[in-house]
Amino acid sequence: MESEMHGIVDRILYDSRKKAKSIIKEAHKSAEMMLEKQKESARRKAGEKVSSMLKKTESEATTIRGTVFTDVRRKASWTVLSEKERLVTNVLDEVKTRLKALSQSKKYISILKMNIVDAGTVLGGGELGVLLNKHDSTLPLKLNVLAKVIAEKTGKKTQLKLSKEKIEAFGGAVVKTVDARIVADNTFEAILKRREKELRFKIAKILFRN
Amino acid sequence: MSALLEVLKKIMEGESEGRKILEDANDQTEKIKREAQEKAEEVYKKEYEEAIAKGERKSIELKKKARENAEREAESILHHAEKQTKEIQAKTRKKFDEAVNAILGEIIS
Numbered sequence: 001m002e003s004e005m006h007g008i009v010d011r012i013l014y015d016s017r018k019k020a021k022s023i024i025k026e027a028h029k030s031a032e033m034m035l036e037k038q039k040e041s042a043r044r045k046a047g048e049k050v051s052s053m054l055k056k057t058e059s060e061a062t063t064i065r066g067t068v069f070t071d072v073r074r075k076a077s078w079t080v081l082s083e084k085e086r087l088v089t090n091v092l093d094e095v096k097t098r099l100k101a102l103s104q105s106k107k108y109i110s111i112l113k114m115n116i117v118d119a120g121t122v123l124g125g126g127e128l129g130v131l132l133n134k135h136d137s138t139l140p141l142k143l144n145v146l147a148k149v150i151a152e153k154t155g156k157k158t159q160l161k162l163s164k165e166k167i168e169a170f171g172g173a174v175v176k177t178v179d180a181r182i183v184a185d186n187t188f189e190a191i192l193k194r195r196e197k198e199l200r201f202k203i204a205k206i207l208f209r210n
Numbered sequence: 211m212s213a214l215l216e217v218l219k220k221i222m223e224g225e226s227e228g229r230k231i232l233e234d235a236n237d238q239t240e241k242i243k244r245e246a247q248e249k250a251e252e253v254y255k256k257e258y259e260e261a262i263a264k265g266e267r268k269s270i271e272l273k274k275k276a277r278e279n280a281e282r283e284a285e286s287i288l289h290h291a292e293k294q295t296k297e298i299q300a301k302t303r304k305k306f307d308e309a310v311n312a313i314l315g316e317i318i319s
Contacts, residue, residue, distance in 0.1 A: 013231070050262065060273055072284035075288065079295055087299070087302050095317070206308055
């Protein structure tokens with residue numbers, strides 16, 4: 001009887017332990033499932049955001065591509081344009097070099113005379129002062145003859161007087177009214193500076209025509 | 211009679227112990243559930259952040275590749291400009307004196 005009683009008690013305990021084990025196992029499984037659902041939900045939610053982010057990225061990538069091409073095209077144009085600009089400047093530099101050489105030649109004196117006459121004519125004749133550089137001041141210009149030419153052109157009695165003031169220029173002349181209120185700067189440097197835009201355009205037309 | 215009572219008593223004690231085992235198991239189950247619920251928010255956040263970070267890395271990589279590809283393809287434009295520059299240099303070499311003389315003519319005529 002006692003052994004039967006022990007059998008019953010053991011059976012009760014065995015069943016209880018088995019059921020307890022099963023309950024705990026089920027709880028673990030359920031917890032794992034719940035956590036897995038959470039993960040899945042997080043992935044789904046993030047997936048929506050990532051998908052929208054990647055759509056935006058596609059559009060940004062297109063913009064980046066466009067920007068790269070625009071920048072490169074601009075750089076390419078700049079390369080060509082700056083080279084053209086450099087070549088035009090080279091011509092102007094050579095013009096300056098040749099003008100300097102010309103100012104030391106025999107041909108120069110007639111150019112300088114013409115230069116003074118032009119400036120005097122622009123000023124409308126009258127009593128005028130002529131400013132030259134140190135070298136040109138020693139040239140036999142015959143200012144009275146030039147004054148007559150100006151007078152003929154302007155119809156106004158003209159007198160040209162060589163100024164004691166010397167200019168820093170490699171060629172050409174500055175002519176002023178006697179009161180120094182009106183000045184015609186016909187030095188080579190001033191002519192080049194005054195007409196630089198127009199001259200650059202002319203140089204470009206010659207250099208880059210087909 | 212007393213022997214029978216003793217047997218019943220032992221069986222009842224066994225049942226009581228069995229119930230205790232089940233109660234403990236239920237308590238443990240509650241604990242597992244509670245812990246899982248506490249962990250759930252953290253798990254969600256971690257998983258979400260990891261997925262977003264992965265997406266962000268992919269986005270950065272896509273943009274980087276787009277730039278690299280565009281830069282590689284655009285190189286031909288620069289090569290063309292360099293070639294064009296050399297052609298211009300060659301052509302203008304022949305016209306250099308013509309341009310200088312034309313400008314000198316403008317200045318001294």
